[in-house]
Amino acid sequence: xxxxxxxxxxxxxxxxxxxxxxxxxxxxxxxxxxxxxxxxxxxxxxxxxxxxxxxxxxxxxxxxxxxxxxxxxxxxxxxxxxxxxxxxxxxxxxxxxxxxxxxxxxxxxxxxxxxxxxxxxxxxxxxxxxxxxxxxxxxxxxxxxxxxxxxxxxxxxxxxxxxxxxxxxxxxxxxxxxxxxxxxxxxxxxxxxxxxxxxxxxxxxxxxxxxxxxxxxxxxxxxxxxxxxxxxxxxxxxxxxxxxxxxxxxxxxxxxxx
Amino acid sequence: xxxxxxxxxxxxxxxxxxxxxxxxxxxxxxxxxxxxxxxxxxxxxxxxxxxxxxxxxxxxxxxxxxxxxxxxxxxxxxxxxxxxxxxxxxxxxxxxxxxxxxxxxxxxxxxxxxxxxxxxxxxxxxxxxxxxxxxxxxxxxxxxxxxxxxxxxxxxxxxxxxxxxxxxxxxxxxxxxxxxxxxxxxxxxxxxxxxxxxxxxxxxxxxxxxxxxxxxxxxxxxxxxxxxxxxxxxxxxxxxxxxxxxxxxxxxxxxxxxxxxxxxxxxxxxxxxxxxxxxxxxxxxxxxxxxxxxxxxxxxxxxxxxxxxxxxxxxxx
Numbered sequence: 001x002x003x004x005x006x007x008x009x010x011x012x013x014x015x016x017x018x019x020x021x022x023x024x025x026x027x028x029x030x031x032x033x034x035x036x037x038x039x040x041x042x043x044x045x046x047x048x049x050x051x052x053x054x055x056x057x058x059x060x061x062x063x064x065x066x067x068x069x070x071x072x073x074x075x076x077x078x079x080x081x082x083x084x085x086x087x088x089x090x091x092x093x094x095x096x097x098x099x100x101x102x103x104x105x106x107x108x109x110x111x112x113x114x115x116x117x118x119x120x121x122x123x124x125x126x127x128x129x130x131x132x133x134x135x136x137x138x139x140x141x142x143x144x145x146x147x148x149x150x151x152x153x154x155x156x157x158x159x160x161x162x163x164x165x166x167x168x169x170x171x172x173x174x175x176x177x178x179x180x181x182x183x184x185x186x187x188x189x190x191x192x193x194x195x196x197x198x199x200x201x202x203x204x205x206x207x208x209x210x211x212x213x214x215x216x217x218x219x220x221x222x223x224x225x226x227x228x229x230x231x232x233x234x235x236x237x238x239x240x241x242x243x244x245x246x247x248x249x250x251x252x253x254x255x256x257x258x
Numbered sequence: 259x260x261x262x263x264x265x266x267x268x269x270x271x272x273x274x275x276x277x278x279x280x281x282x283x284x285x286x287x288x289x290x291x292x293x294x295x296x297x298x299x300x301x302x303x304x305x306x307x308x309x310x311x312x313x314x315x316x317x318x319x320x321x322x323x324x325x326x327x328x329x330x331x332x333x334x335x336x337x338x339x340x341x342x343x344x345x346x347x348x349x350x351x352x353x354x355x356x357x358x359x360x361x362x363x364x365x366x367x368x369x370x371x372x373x374x375x376x377x378x379x380x381x382x383x384x385x386x387x388x389x390x391x392x393x394x395x396x397x398x399x400x401x402x403x404x405x406x407x408x409x410x411x412x413x414x415x416x417x418x419x420x421x422x423x424x425x426x427x428x429x430x431x432x433x434x435x436x437x438x439x440x441x442x443x444x445x446x447x448x449x450x451x452x453x454x455x456x457x458x459x460x461x462x463x464x465x466x467x468x469x470x471x472x473x474x475x476x477x478x479x480x481x482x483x484x485x486x487x488x489x490x491x492x493x494x495x496x497x498x499x500x501x502x503x504x505x506x507x508x509x510x511x512x513x514x515x516x517x518x519x520x521x522x523x524x525x526x527x528x529x530x531x532x533x534x535x536x537x538x539x540x541x542x543x544x545x546x547x548x549x550x551x552x553x554x555x556x557x558x559x560x561x562x563x564x565x566x567x568x569x570x571x572x573x574x575x
């Protein structure tokens with residue numbers, strides 16, 4: 001006997017896994033990684049080839065992850081309501097919060113599986129060329145997953161109160177903002193424009209700082225993994241996810257299902 | 259368990275829609291109850307509030323006023339739904355699943371062990387006529403097939419109470435017969451069934467009790483037999499060689515000419531009448547009585563008759 005959250009998650013995993021759009025984006029990601037491989041191959045400096053693959057490939061995965069989170073996360077609940085598929089689910093002993101958590105978990109599990117495949121492809125590439133993929137690459141992929149998990153949670157939250165199109169735009173905006181807040185604080189430090197500090201600090205602490213999860217550089221240069229930082233990043237992502245998914249569940253609980 | 263499987267008291271619901279949040283009051287203090295082990299038909303025209311009531315009972319909607327209990331627990335408590343099987347109107351399912359996978363999914367949500375889902379799901383799919391299509395994706399299913407699967411998923415966890423919204427909708431005559439048989443089987447097993455329907459003949463055949471709803475108010479409710487009465491509500495008279503006027507002496511002001519073809523006249527007398535007096539009147543006028551049929555009020559007649567008049571609250575069941 002499994003918990004309803006896991007039952008809903010498993011069904012969502014299967015649903016998204018069989019979705020044509022997911023296959024299309026999966027093919028695009030694969031194409032992009034191959035493109036990164038070709039770019040690396042064209043580089044005469046052999047030592048630079050692996051770095052190109054990691055740097056370019058992971059950046060591509062990050063962008064595609066954003067797109068997937070924005071497109072699939074924003075429509076996750078709306079689609080259930082429009083297709084009325086949730087009537088036969090919520091009329092059982094399943095709370096709306098469990099339903100939202102299960103849907104979210106299922107979607108993130110698909111992304112995790114997708115990233116796992118990307119990591120495996122890169123690992124094979126490294127093995128073919130005699131280099132060790134190493135832990136830095138895995139850490140960078142994991143960081144990517146944490147970022148996608150937070151963005152998906154934001155997307156699900158936006159999708160719980162507005163249209164999928166607006167929710168997707170909101171998610172992309174959150175991505176930009178999440179990568180910019182750290183830079184904005186650095187800008188204040190550099191220019192010493194103290195009047196801006198409260199605003200930028202509010203943004204910094206009020207929005208998830210996504211650059212926290214960016215471990216690409218360390219992977220590209222083979223820097224050793226800092227496990228403490230990785231643990232903090234995990235806790236940070238978990239806290240933001242709990243807040244965002246909790247918010248989505250709270251809003252969804254109040255939605256009428258006419 | 260309480261004697262009542264469902265108790266609804268003064269239920270009110272208002273929808274708000276559009277930019278200006280315009281209000282549309284759908285339920286105006288609906289009260290009724292469903293005795294345990296009985297089959298109750300919930301009748302009403304489109305927009306009467308049937309689906310809204312059923313959705314409140316299974317937790318899909320929240321009432322604005324009044325109270326509702328299912329199996330002795332308030333409807334806000336999700337645990338009460340563990341023992342309830344629900345079929346929504348025109349059910350929709352995840353199109354990526356097959357019927358077999360869908361039942362595994364619903365069984366999991368109902369906390370069933372996988373082995374129990376397999377042992378109950380297979381025969382259920384066969385019972386609703388979907389055995390051959392059990393491994394086809396639901397996206398390829400017709401409306402009638404989805405309806406059959408809807409009935410199967412509602413029965414899967416062997417619930418004590420079945421709440422079915424238009425279970426015969428979208429089904430061909432074989433499908434309707436099948437659902438009627440299933441409802442009768444569940445009744446024989448002591449289960450409680452509450453279902454809404456437009457097909458009044460089906461309700462009359464299957465139900466012990468009926469609740470009639472019009473414009474968000476209960477207009478009649480009670481045992482079907484009591485609602486329909488025991489005596490004749492009208493008499494159909496077919497005669498040759500005498501006019502409908504000869505019946506006026508038997509039932510003044512209650513005679514209606516239905517059809518006259520040559521010297522054969524068909525007439526109807528509303529309400530009770532003495533058949534011997536009808537015969538005497540026809541023969542006395544030189545005519546021949548061809549046919550004399552008592553007509554019992556059907557649920558449809560009752561439905562039309564009570565369609566707009568609210569009954570006092572608290573009337574059974």
